[in-house]
Amino acid sequence: MSGAWFVLARVARDRSALLGLVLILGLVVVAVGAPLFATHPEDVFELHPAKRLRAPSAEAWLGTDRMGSDIYSRLLFGARITIVIGVIAVGASLIIGVPVGLVAGYYQNWFSDLLMRVSDVFLAVPQVVLAIAIAQTLGPSLPNVILALSVTYWPWFARIVYAETRSLQKEVFIESTAALGASPWRLTALHVLPNIVSPIIVRASIGMGFTILTAAALGFLGLGPPPPTPEWGRTIAEAREFLPDAWWYALAPGLAIFLTVMGFNLLGDGLRDVLDPRLRRGRSAPDG
Amino acid sequence: MSQRRSWLVVVLMVSVIALSAAPAVAQTRFVFANESPYDTMDPHAAFDVGRVAVRLNLYDGLYRWLDNPPKLEPWLAESHTVSPDGLVYTFKLRRGAKFHDGTEITGEDVRYSMERILAMKKGAAALLSTMVAPNTTKALDKSTVQFTLTKPASIFLAVVPEVHVVNAALLKKHEKDNDWGAAWLTSNDAGSGSYLLSRYDPAVGFIAKRFAGHFMPWGPKFIDEIEFRLVKEDNTRVLGMIKGDYQGTGGYLPNDQVKRLREAPNVKIIEQESMRIMMFQVNNQRAPLTDVNVRRAISYAFDYDGFNKEILGGTVERNPVPIPNNLWGVPKDVKGYTYDIDRAKAELAKAKTKVDRPLTVGYLQGFSQTEQAATVMANGLRKAGIETKLVSELWPAMVERMKKPETSPDLVVYWISTYYADPNNWIGEMFHSGQWGTFKASSFYKNPKVDDLLDTALKSTDKKVREKAYQDAARIVVEDAAGVWIYNTKYFGPWAKTLEGIRFSPIGNGQEMRWVYYAK
Amino acid sequence: MRLLALALHRLLWFVPTLLGLLVVTFVISRVIPADPVALVAGETATPAQVDALRHQLGYDRPLPVQFVGYVGHLLRGDLGTSLYTTRPIADDLAARLPATIELTLVAMVVSVVVGIPLGVLCAVWRNSLLDHALRVVTVSGLAIASFWLGIMLQLLFAMRLGWTPLNGRLTGFPPHGITGLLLVDSVLTWDGAAFGNALAHLALPAATLAVPALATLVRFTRAGVLDVMQSNFVLYERAMGLPRSVIVWKYVLRNALTSTVTQLGLLFGILLAGAVVTEAVFDWPGIGTYAVNSIIRSDYNAVMGFTVWAGAIFILVNLLVDVAHTLIDPRERTV
Numbered sequence A: 001m002s003g004a005w006f007v008l009a010r011v012a013r014d015r016s017a018l019l020g021l022v023l024i025l026g027l028v029v030v031a032v033g034a035p036l037f038a039t040h041p042e043d044v045f046e047l048h049p050a051k052r053l054r055a056p057s058a059e060a061w062l063g064t065d066r067m068g069s070d071i072y073s074r075l076l077f078g079a080r081i082t083i084v085i086g087v088i089a090v091g092a093s094l095i096i097g098v099p100v101g102l103v104a105g106y107y108q109n110w111f112s113d114l115l116m117r118v119s120d121v122f123l124a125v126p127q128v129v130l131a132i133a134i135a136q137t138l139g140p141s142l143p144n145v146i147l148a149l150s151v152t153y154w155p156w157f158a159r160i161v162y163a164e165t166r167s168l169q170k171e172v173f174i175e176s177t178a179a180l181g182a183s184p185w186r187l188t189a190l191h192v193l194p195n196i197v198s199p200i201i202v203r204a205s206i207g208m209g210f211t212i213l214t215a216a217a218l219g220f221l222g223l224g225p226p227p228p229t230p231e232w233g234r235t236i237a238e239a240r241e242f243l244p245d246a247w248w249y250a251l252a253p254g255l256a257i258f259l260t261v262m263g264f265n266l267l268g269d270g271l272r273d274v275l276d277p278r279l280r281r282g283r284s285a286p287d288g
Numbered sequence B: 001m002s003q004r005r006s007w008l009v010v011v012l013m014v015s016v017i018a019l020s021a022a023p024a025v026a027q028t029r030f031v032f033a034n035e036s037p038y039d040t041m042d043p044h045a046a047f048d049v050g051r052v053a054v055r056l057n058l059y060d061g062l063y064r065w066l067d068n069p070p071k072l073e074p075w076l077a078e079s080h081t082v083s084p085d086g087l088v089y090t091f092k093l094r095r096g097a098k099f100h101d102g103t104e105i106t107g108e109d110v111r112y113s114m115e116r117i118l119a120m121k122k123g124a125a126a127l128l129s130t131m132v133a134p135n136t137t138k139a140l141d142k143s144t145v146q147f148t149l150t151k152p153a154s155i156f157l158a159v160v161p162e163v164h165v166v167n168a169a170l171l172k173k174h175e176k177d178n179d180w181g182a183a184w185l186t187s188n189d190a191g192s193g194s195y196l197l198s199r200y201d202p203a204v205g206f207i208a209k210r211f212a213g214h215f216m217p218w219g220p221k222f223i224d225e226i227e228f229r230l231v232k233e234d235n236t237r238v239l240g241m242i243k244g245d246y247q248g249t250g251g252y253l254p255n256d257q258v259k260r261l262r263e264a265p266n267v268k269i270i271e272q273e274s275m276r277i278m279m280f281q282v283n284n285q286r287a288p289l290t291d292v293n294v295r296r297a298i299s300y301a302f303d304y305d306g307f308n309k310e311i312l313g314g315t316v317e318r319n320p321v322p323i324p325n326n327l328w329g330v331p332k333d334v335k336g337y338t339y340d341i342d343r344a345k346a347e348l349a350k351a352k353t354k355v356d357r358p359l360t361v362g363y364l365q366g367f368s369q370t371e372q373a374a375t376v377m378a379n380g381l382r383k384a385g386i387e388t389k390l391v392s393e394l395w396p397a398m399v400e401r402m403k404k405p406e407t408s409p410d411l412v413v414y415w416i417s418t419y420y421a422d423p424n425n426w427i428g429e430m431f432h433s434g435q436w437g438t439f440k441a442s443s444f445y446k447n448p449k450v451d452d453l454l455d456t457a458l459k460s461t462d463k464k465v466r467e468k469a470y471q472d473a474a475r476i477v478v479e480d481a482a483g484v485w486i487y488n489t490k491y492f493g494p495w496a497k498t499l500e501g502i503r504f505s506p507i508g509n510g511q512e513m514r515w516v517y518y519a520k
Numbered sequence C: 001m002r003l004l005a006l007a008l009h010r011l012l013w014f015v016p017t018l019l020g021l022l023v024v025t026f027v028i029s030r031v032i033p034a035d036p037v038a039l040v041a042g043e044t045a046t047p048a049q050v051d052a053l054r055h056q057l058g059y060d061r062p063l064p065v066q067f068v069g070y071v072g073h074l075l076r077g078d079l080g081t082s083l084y085t086t087r088p089i090a091d092d093l094a095a096r097l098p099a100t101i102e103l104t105l106v107a108m109v110v111s112v113v114v115g116i117p118l119g120v121l122c123a124v125w126r127n128s129l130l131d132h133a134l135r136v137v138t139v140s141g142l143a144i145a146s147f148w149l150g151i152m153l154q155l156l157f158a159m160r161l162g163w164t165p166l167n168g169r170l171t172g173f174p175p176h177g178i179t180g181l182l183l184v185d186s187v188l189t190w191d192g193a194a195f196g197n198a199l200a201h202l203a204l205p206a207a208t209l210a211v212p213a214l215a216t217l218v219r220f221t222r223a224g225v226l227d228v229m230q231s232n233f234v235l236y237e238r239a240m241g242l243p244r245s246v247i248v249w250k251y252v253l254r255n256a257l258t259s260t261v262t263q264l265g266l267l268f269g270i271l272l273a274g275a276v277v278t279e280a281v282f283d284w285p286g287i288g289t290y291a292v293n294s295i296i297r298s299d300y301n302a303v304m305g306f307t308v309w310a311g312a313i314f315i316l317v318n319l320l321v322d323v324a325h326t327l328i329d330p331r332e333r334t335v
Helices: A002-013 A015-032 A071-106 A110-124 A127-138 A142-169 A172-179 A184-220 A232-242 A247-275 A277-281 B003-021 B049-058 B107-120 B156-162 B168-173 B234-243 B255-263 B292-300 B304-311 B341-350 B368-384 B395-401 B427-431 B448-459 B463-479 C002-030 C036-041 C047-057 C063-075 C089-124 C129-143 C146-160 C182-188 C192-229 C232-239 C244-282 C287-296 C300-328
Strands: B029-034 B063-066 B071-074 B077-082 B088-093 B138-141 B144-148 B195-201 B205-210 B225-230 B267-282 B359-364 B388-393 B411-416 B483-496
Touching: A002 A015, A002 A247, A015 A071, A015 A247, A015 C129, A071 A110, A071 A142, A071 A184, A071 A232, A071 A247, A110 A142, A110 C002, A110 C300, A127 A142, A127 A184, A127 C244, A127 C287, A127 C300, A142 A184, A184 A232, A184 A247, A184 C146, A232 A247, A232 B234, A232 B255, A232 C146, A247 C129, A247 C146, B029 B049, B029 B234, B049 B195, B049 B205, B049 B225, B063 B156, B071 B077, B071 B156, B088 B107, B107 B138, B107 B144, B107 B168, B234 B255, B234 B483, B234 C146, B255 B267, B255 B483, B267 B292, B267 B368, B292 B341, B292 B368, B304 B368, B304 B483, B341 B368, B359 B368, B359 B395, B368 B388, B368 B411, B388 B395, B395 B411, B411 B483, B427 B448, B427 B463, B448 B463, C002 C063, C002 C300, C089 C129, C089 C182, C089 C192, C089 C244, C089 C287, C089 C300, C129 C192, C146 C192, C146 C244, C182 C192, C192 C244, C244 C287, C244 C300, C287 C300
Parallel strands: B029 B225, B359 B388, B359 B411
Antiparallel strands: B063 B071, B077 B088, B088 B144, B138 B144, B195 B205, B205 B225, B267 B411, B267 B483
16 A cells, blocks of 8 residues: 555654664564574573573673573563564454444444443553453463453553544544445445554554563563563563672663563654644543 | 740750650660561461561470470470370479569460460461360469370470460450450460560561560570561562661572672671471372372482572582481481483383373462472473473462362472471371371372381380381382472571570571670 | 533443442452462361351352442442451551552652653753653653663662662651651651651652653643644734743643643553552552552452452542543533
């Protein structure tokens, strides 16, 4: 679509958004190519107790962890987990949230109110707490973390789509098309959807950053994938007891998280500026 | 008087009042940073090592374990006699010992205390109820109390120190709905110990002041006020010791932290051989662990040296049998298992039951050493061809799971500390089939021959007979690979350099403050 | 009046929303695999004793019956009894609330006092060095994992430099409490040492908590001020010759305030969510750690109690923000 190239060109002109894009691409490349870029790919499972807690050196670029495994290599494989969690969780939230928002926005009746109140319910409790509750109940594992995150994030999509759909309803062209007898499905597909794609994309990008932070928090609390999975949040928790001496151990995964989330936030901001300047003001489009 | 003058007078008066109302500062203070919370002040509600400071300092028992190797010393009781059939124990109490409120300690208080433990069913009750039945204890007179056991039990004497004597009259006054004063005692003091409770907050800890009227004579120097505080993070406790905020903390810190403390100028490390075994309990009742070859394979799959020497920096001793190395009853000829993946694979090949599913390895949330041990075990098992799934629980939740063979994980790693200095504390409670359901017996092991040996050891009072029985039992259990025994702890206790008189015992961990004073 | 209608409309939905929240939490908490009743009964209880306790507590009745009973208690103000501490949950929450309030308030004050002026400056000096630098800083601030930030702050200031304590709210026993807010209590009891102690302990956690809030505030204030500055009526004022500073202080700020008020509600949400993780890192004895510990210990009464409390507060705050927003901005008075 020429539209996509146009957007991309506009984004590329914004230096910070470009930086964001570069960071994200970097993350993807690193994650996909982890076996290639890692100096000790076997250290995802292997332990070398005799080499534990060594400072960064030629052999271990970011030092070794409490089991003697190479931190740098484990970090690269951790990128895979981060991407998987982010993409699937945000994707699932999208798949749940968008239809809910569409239906609620289209049918302006008690049912819509109900749907929106249900999403309010999920937003009423701090999302971290809800995610913790779900992850703890189901047991710490990768699928459960993704589930917990999807369940807590879909209301954001629902709300945005609801607000957009509602305002579109008042647009003259919708009313006239409906008066001409177009079916709801046709209306939605041809007229509503194209207009809500932009806010959805912006929200998805920002949502990735937020989801990754929450996933790391879950990992930090011990509710993420169990050892020896090299999840970034869990690594930070492991590193804590070896401060202040082995400070590189806690620094590295935190920086990785920072760069990743920064990438998504910058890109999201850039997309927002390009796609819909109106959104900057909106009450329903905050960060996180 | 002018405006100014009257103000001056007022200021002077106020300052005089304020100064005279200022509380007198205690002469010497001691602050201990503890890693578990003191959620109750009731000595009968808890039996664990984490909260031992309450029992040791605020309460007294008939006898007391002191020093290392631990010796049983007369405390509230001067002496005791045992009937020839080994069933009746009669204790003679010393005269003139008083509770904190000034009332005399009598045989009735001791009788009440025993009944209370049995009725509340917490703490040491599980152990005592196997030996003493409710309403069988008698106070013969003001200074004599008699226990009648249900069957001869040589460990009764070893466990007697856990019968902490509480002030019966005081508790009866605060009783509500037949609770034996439990609700009140959670935050109060009904003891006779060297220190008496002055302030308590379950989220913070407790403060206690010296009880000058304690029956044991005080030395010329002592500590006036002790405070035991909850400080959860290892790092905070270590930093606090270095800065001088705390003068003592728990002695089972990770090796890296001990090193930092050694280098601190105001801290000294007291090194002692303790009795605290870390091990994996293996669920002997769940296939494929019902097969002895599979269990042996697991025993060969743990990197003992890698864990003990590298990860723990050599601060622990390999302990291949389920009795601490430094206690009697250990068969000295048993070498135990080594880290040998080839032999592990060979055992698996011999096994009649195949391992066709991942084994669950349980560790304790909040205890990173157990997490590391589980990771090492998972790694070895993976090399031997067995997949694993690591699961973590908080200790109370894990205790819950370990009550039944169906809910207990395949392997669980934790420690068993010294509740009383007798091999029964370990091998007896771990491998007797009658102990299933207690947290020490999550091996769910059932071997009539071992049961017999352990019963013999419990009944006999002849140390030689008992020693042989325990040694034979240990040999069988090791042969059966009923568990994986990793190490016996050494105690590295951080204390302020200026402190003297610390008496370490594996039961108590040196937290009995009545002997301690500041030199200088 | 319209305002009343709006308020009533929102209030009407308050109850079902809260109820919905309760149902969700109730279902989650009763589905937990671990058996908390057995945990309460203790290590040495027999299965028969556990069942007796379960019957005594009423946990063997059908779920809907339990739920109705629970709501009934709620209406009487009884949040239930914690299975772990055996104290009434309302008491537990009340005891821990001041700690979280104090932390959140300090963080909020810091964010507002620093954030709003900075946001205004950025808008007024658009595209200046300050503006660009702050853009980078605020984006960074929202990209840092707060638990990691807390740990790094601890590493630098507590461990390496020794300027602040490592964690906790206070070293030792607190001054005898009146409000529960240590800063206030130590002033009221004229305890300078305690004040310093409490402040030192607040420094790092409040800083950690304030970072995302600050970043958000700066960005939104900047956007809000920019919008107003480019709006028609300001252009008119400038055309009329009013000096810039007057325009900014008299008109722009007042209008930008509307979005700020909205943001306070948002801010509250961010701070409450952040408090949970920050409290965990700094071992802060507040509601956040209470919630996390209750979940991990499967103390489902406490989880329910916390959810009810947090949900009610959250919904209430949103309602208040809506009302305030309507009050301040006449344009918004159409429902």
